[in-house]
Amino acid sequence: MQPTGELRGDAVRVGGDARQRFYDSRGYGRPLSGNEIALSRIEAAHLLFRGDLSGVVLEDGGAAIGFERFFVASAAAAERFAVRYLVYADLRDRGFYLSPTRDRWPGGDDAAADAVDFVVYERGSTPDTGDVRYPVQVVGERQTVPAAGLAGRTLAVVDEESDLTYFAATQPDVSGGTDYTPPTGLAGALLEDRVVVWDAPDALYDRGFYGRPLTGRAAEVEGALQLSLVEAASLAADGALSLSRTVGRRRDDGDDGDRGTESAGDTSRTADDTNRTADDASRAAAAVIDRGRAVEGDRFDRRLAVYRRLRNRRVVPKTGFKFGADFRTYLDVDTVDDLPHSEHLVRVVEPDHTFEPRELSLDVRLAGGVRKEMVFAMADAADGSGDGDDAGGVEWLSVSRLTP
Structure with missing residues (x-):
């Protein structure tokens, strides 16, 4: 029997053996007291999509809902939820562990820049280690992206057909070895x-x-x-x-x-x-x-x-x-x-x-x-x-x- 989550604010709390099942083994969520963990809406949606959660009970109570209703409700409640979910799911499918950057990521020493949506860990690393490979900023193809501060991030662009394109932004060392001094006069x-x-x-x-x-x-x-x-x-x-x-x-x-x-x-x-x-x-x-x-x-x-x-x-x-x-x-x-x-x-x-x-x-x-x-x-x-x-x-x- 798969566990059920409960939405509290912007996080979905899951009890039982959730820490061992999701955080320790696959890097989902943030550990709370005991074996309880807190999942972001995106993490919870991904686990619902995979069938690893049986449902999520919304804050107003009632019966637990499945992926479709939870996805639509989250898209209405959270900014850019749909495009961020697509990037999260794609990176998970590529075999990466990643964490939303809100309230610092598990194992991270510093808060990420406001524009960063996820930190993607080095292959073989877990949230506990904090070895970050890609700080990912997610945008839709019709959004604008400030150039200032972009260096050091990975830009994930989601187009209108939900295809993804990734760009690496770095600060280059543009220097050469041309040895010539123009004459005067x-x-x-x-x-x-x-x-x-x-x-x-x-x-x-x-x-x-x-x-x-x-x-x-x-x-x-x-x-x-x-x-x-x-x-x-x-x-x-x-x-x-x-x-x-x-x-x-x-x-x-x-x-x-x-x-x-x-x-x-x-x-x-x-x-x-x-x-x-x-x-x-x-x-x-x-x-x-x-x-x-x-x-x-x-x-x-x-x-x-x-x-x-x-x-x-x-x-x-x-x-x-x-x-x-x-x-x-x-x-x-x-x-x-x-x-x-x-x-x-x-x-x-x-x-x-x-x-x-x-x-x-x-x-x-x-x-x-x-x-x-x-x-x-x-x-x-x-x-x-x-x-x-x-x-x-x-x-x-x-x-x-x-x-x-």
Whole structure:
């Protein structure tokens, strides 16, 4: 004869030999006094579904009810009960012991984060040991998920057909071994949405993988390199790049003399006229950043902060447009002629970004399909021209598919 439980508040209490039958042997519930245990609604529903409980008596008394009525009543009383139950049952079917995180899990020393629904123990571990393998956060496909705080959790997404997809969220160490320092004294012409350096040294592209050469069949121009605005802004912030300046001549009405004019960013001026000073580089950085903001708003500052952080970590970021991301990264570039495959796709988001599970799944699936790791860089809109590895305040989050 299977035991019957009694619902008290949010827990189902089971007496008799419940501790030996359910907790000690299979990790269900929390032990109370004697042999009594307290089951969460989800644990009780799973035992009802398996036929290990004969029924549950509700708080208002009456006859014990079976799985169907208890499931419907619990779905009405407990938030996200249906999707959480599906994940719990799936992980149990995979052979894991797991516990709801409410009021600390059995054997756990610390309370889990509010968003965590279950802790899944290492195979062979029991709730008493507290050896946690997966802290699981459960969401439906139409819920949003804050990016902040997600690192270290396993995200279990339940779609509209009750299929489950698991994602591992970690804090990656995005650092590389590219050994290249750009030269100073570069001069560029600021165009509408890029900068051209007409006499760029070969190593700037070949070794540093900056920009893209302006080449073509039967081209007579050599050394021309097109830089993106983030590349140019970063080089200028490092004091390596200024914008072309020249002295023009004009005659004002009623004035027989010539008057010189100067303006940073005039594309008609050449590198020979460039004043390579720190002030020029500072003005160049400001001009390029202003142009970037005009092109894409404060998103430019976030992308620049991430770009500079990656370069400071000896990682080479290049555009990730073909993959629907902000950057793709190369950790160890020796020469462009011997270029390795890129390792990451980086999407730049705001610190308070929330994921739509469908879009997250698309990003992760695409990255996995091209053998790259999907990384999200949470960056504020602070001026990305600042110095140091902490410029811009960037936090990193890696998300990948997981099969528990």
